[in-house]
Amino acid sequence: MENFLEYNAAKIEKNWQDYWDENKSFEPSEDFTKEKRYILSMFPFPSGRLHMGHVRNYTLSDAFARYHRQQGLNVLHPIGFDSFGMPAENAAIKNGADPKKWTYENIDYMKGEFKTLGFSFSKERELATSDELYTKFEQGFIIDMYEKGLLYRKKGLLNWCPHDKTVLANEQVVDGCCWRCDTPIEKKDMNQYYFKITQYGDELLADLEKLKGGWPHQVLTMQDNWIGKSNGLEFDLFFDADSKAKLNAQFESFDVFTTRPDTIYGVSYTALAPEHDIVSYMIEQNLLDAEVVAEIKKMKATSSIDRQKEKSGVSLGINVIHPLTQKMIPVWVANFVLMDYGSGAVMAVPAHDDRDYDFAKKYDLAIHGVIKPKDGELDLENSAFTDKGILFNSGEFDGLDSKKSQYNIIKYFEENKIGRKTTNYKLKDWGVSRQRYWGAPIPFVHCEDCGLVMEKKENLPIALPADVEITGEGNPLENHPTWKYCSCPKCGRDAVRETDTMDTFVESSWYFLRFCASPKNWEKEAFSKEQVAYWMQHGVDHYIGGIEHAILHLLYARFFTKVFRDLGYLDFDEPFDKLLTQGMVLKDGAKMSKSKGNTVDPDALIQKYGADTARLFILFAAPPTQELEWNDSGVEGSYKFIKRFFDRSSNVIACESIPIIKHETLSKEEKFARKKVYEAQVRANEVYNERYTFNTMIAGVMEAMNALNAQSNSDVWSEGYWILSSIMEPVIPHTCWEISSNYFHLKNLDKQVILEEVFIEDSIILGVSVNGKNRGEIEVATDATKESIIALAKEKVAKYLEAKEIVKEIVVPKKLVNIVVKG
RNA sequence: GCCUGCGUGGUGAAAUCGGUAAACACGUUGGAUUCAAAAUCCAAUGACGAAAGUCUUGUCGGUUCGAUUCCGACCGCAGGUACCA
Structure with missing residues (x-):
């Protein structure tokens, strides 16, 4: 005979998963008068199987969602798939799989895994970003952004991955290599589409202030550094008469930018980037010696990482005039000057800048000290003096300190109209076009007569063709026999479709808004202002995901939110109120990866112990923001706890409301047990609302369990289980629903009242x-x-x-x- | 180099406002149960020491009646970023 009290994870879990499906237990209400919580975990790429990082991510969001549901709030906890992207195409190249088929089969499998883990996602709002419906609305937004001038096309030097044969955004270049395949990138001159994210640079920076408290400090700093705002002086350096003649009077001057105007009297040479216009002109016009040209070409051909190894440069044989001293300053080309920062030219102050110093030493250029330390002597024998200090040899500014003189020098330049205060950013416009098949097509048409034309919105989506040949060479859309030929939406004549597709980061920049849309209007609109206003009030309440998205995804999503605000689609500035960045899952001290062979397969784990054990271990082993070291005997321990928790529920007497206990009549042990139970509840409330340290919450429950076990009053047991199984429901939902239905008619999975009497x-x-x-x-x-x-x-x-x-x-x-x- | 974090038993970790360091687990050891094992239950477990006791939160110093916690210097580790002018 089967024992009713035996803990059978597989059976219990299957039962409740089916129950939740049948009862649609986790669909949000559309009653907008209720208080809401929007709990979101970063959606996965459908790579095929969940890994432990996913399990950790969704266990965390599920715990928040279930807790807030218990509190009686209207909870939106959606999930989707970030399903465009190269791995689908790579699978096609490798195995001849159809990217769409590959993607959607993976999605189906992963949905099954979500079910076996007991995640309380809304099913009705599930989406994949490769769905044509999603593409349709996204293409609409792209058209709006183009019309607003936030999307533009230009030729530029781009990061090109020779392996994947695609353009990469700066954000996707890691240590000079492709973020996906690790191939060193090359620079290529191509026509591309860009989002004008720099137009929002100041706001993206300033609004980091609003995120303080809700976002990890670390992420805010990373974004701050990435935007990289710096203030300084910009001014023109004019050529002397001889040099101007040499340049056929084509150039009068060039711009330089400095954050250290206080060092300006120390300028002893200037340097241009090898790609600078003036340099290109001199090469074209044969104004340079053959060996100089060869040297410059060599610099240009060197990758950005190799350029960092050693400074090199060459003199151009022309001079500019120092704006304050009127002295002649030689112009060089230097490999450390970057074309894409500032104006691609620098004033060099070797006495007070490390790079300028190294370069000056190598090529025997003059070093003029103009700043001395506040105390002590200036020593330029072996290195530059880069600290701030007191000015000397600086004309009328002698004796001022660096800070004061910066202000005065900028003021002098502005009054004499020879320069101006300027701000520079490291942030670049976001290049979004990709020469790839498996992405959302950019909905534009090239017409010989009309130029670049937007597709009409009623023709959207511009969907991908199904019959493509994917070889890994070039862009399959470009090579498709018919797809790209169309008629111009404006004049109706023959035209050609844009064959570039969008960076997949575009899809993840607005998916959290799509989840706000009522499934009833799913076909009609991307989302409505009203729905978004409700669910996004204060933003997504808890956004949970990996720290690896600290810059790219989070910056882009913030940018899109601000753009959508300016397009009138919504009325707020920031999308995510509280951000929780989870740590990596490690085994044997290293990140789990197939190549290292240290992975733990979630499916196998669930089969052996059940989903609740996996969930409990993940939350108990470490606080969420910390790295989680996988430990098989720790998993075993979690399983034993659940089993004990389940077995001891036999001490409970079934009831439909929490037992009333006369505290003063209890023994010391009974009082202590009650105190521990209520302490666990107090701690749980703190953990879910402020601290997120689920490990300490679970420890509190274990302490309460130990205390309950040290006494034998069945009312105390029943009250204890009423509360503890409610606290644990977000963590081990299947076990707790089973206990709750066995003893409490599911009535305890609710907000708990703290009885202060037990603490006296x-x-x-x-x-x-x-x-x-x-x-x-x-x-x-x-x-x-x-x-x-x-x-x-x-x-x-x-x-x-x-x-x-x-x-x-x-x-x-x-x-x-x-x-x-x-x- | 610069910017963030972080350093606590054999292991994962706890200590929320400066107040009994090591909660809760894992592991280990011993015991009960068992023909035996698994499971379960009980007990011990920071280090040194027979004990009294001494020491212990990376190192050194400071503030304090009292420091894992605050301040300074250094060492180590992790993440981010980088010829950014």
Whole structure:
């Protein structure tokens, strides 16, 4: 005969998963008068199977969602798939799979995994970003952004991955290599589409202030650095008459930017990037010696990482005039000057800048010190002096400190109209076009007569053709026999479709808004202002995902939110209120990866122990923001706890409301057990709302369990389980629903009332220390006077007080007594 | 180099406001149960020491009656970023 009380994870879990499906237990209400919580985890790429990082991510969001549902709030906890992208195409190249088929089969499999893990996602709002419906609305937004001038096309030097044969955004270049395949990138001159994210640079930076408190400090700093705002002086350097003649009067001057105007009297040369217009002109016009041209070409051909190895440069044989001293300054080309920052030209102050110093030493250029330390002597023998200090050899600015002189020098330049205060950013416009098949097509048409034309919105989506040949060479859309031929939406004549598709980061920049849309209007609109206003009030309440998205995805999503605001689609500035960045899942000290062979397969784990064990271990082993070291015996321990938790529920007497207990009639152990149970609830409330340290919450439940087990009052057991199985439901939902339906008719999975009476105690234990060193403890009545406490404490530690003079007696209420002695 | 974090038992970790360091687990050891094992239950477990006791939160110093917590310097680790002018 089957034992009713036997813990059978597989059976229990299957039962409740089916129950939740049948009852649509996790669909949000459309009653917008209710208080809401929007809990979102970063959606996965459908790579085929979930890995432990996913399990951690969704276990965390599921815990938040379930807790807030218990509190009676209207919870939106959606999931989708970020399903465009190269791996689908790579699978096609490798195995001849159809990218669409490959993607949607993976999605189906992963949905099955979500079910076996018991995640409480809304099913009705599930989406994949490769769905044509999603593409349709996205293409609409792209057209709006183009019309607003936020999307533009230009030729530019781009990061090109020769392996994947595609353009990469700066954000996708990691250490000079492709973020996906690790191939060193090359620079290529191509026509591309860009989002004008720099137009929002200042706002993206300033609004980081609004995110303080809700976002990890670390992420805010990373975004701040990425935007990289710096203030300084921009001015023109004019060529002298001879140089101008040499340049056929084609150039008068060039721009430079500096954040250290205080060092300007120390300029002894200037340097241009090898790609600078003036350099290109001189090469074209044969104004340079053959060996100089060869040197410059060599620099241009060197990758950005190799350029960092050693500074090199070459003199152009032309000069500019120093704007303040009127002295002649030689112009060089230098490999460390970047064409895409500032104006691609620098003023060089070798005395006060490390790079300029190294370069000057190598090529024997003059080094003029103009700043000296506030105390001590200026020593330029072996290195530059890069700190701020006091100016000298600086004309009328002599004797000023760096800070003051920066202000004065900029003012001087502005008054004399020879320069201006400027701000520079490291942030670049976001290049979004990709020469790839498996992405959302950019909905534009090239017409010989009309130029670049938007597709009409009623023709959207511009869907991908199904019959493509994917070889890995070039862009399959470009090579498709018919797809790209169309008629111009404006004049109707023959035209050609844009064959570039969009960066997949575009899809993830607005998916959280799509989830707000009511499934009833799913076909009609991307989302409505009203729906978004409700669900996004204060933003997504809890956004959970990996720290690896600290810059790219989070910056782009913030950018889109601001753009959508300016397009009138919504009325707020920031999408994510509270961000929780989870740590990586490690095994044997290394990130789990197939190549290292240290992965743990979630499916196998669930089969062996059940989903609840996996979920409990993940939340118990470490706080969410920390790295999680996988430990098989720790998993075993979590399983044992659940089993014990389930087995001991046999001490409970079935009831439909929480038992009423007369606290004062209880024994010491019974009182203690109740106190531990309610403490666990207090801690749980803190954890879900502020601290997110689920490990300590679970420890609290374990302590309460141990305390319950040390007594035998069945009312105390029942009350304890009423509360503990409610606390644990977000963590081990299947087990708790089983217990709850066995004993409580599912009525305890609800907001709990804290009974203060259980915290009232007759006596407390105080530590007693002498000179801060712990020497014992005393038990005193809660209302004991300070004098009586001190007297008792002195008695307790009498032997440490012998022949000593008592200097001070400190009583810290409810904590300890410290007696300070001398001699 | 610069910017963030982080350093606590054999292991994962806890200590929320400066107040008895190591909660809760894992592991280990011993015991009960068992023909035996698994499972379960009980007990011990920071280090040194027979004990009294001494020491212990990366190192050194400071503030304080009292520091894992605050301040300074250094060492180590992780993440981000980088000829950014």
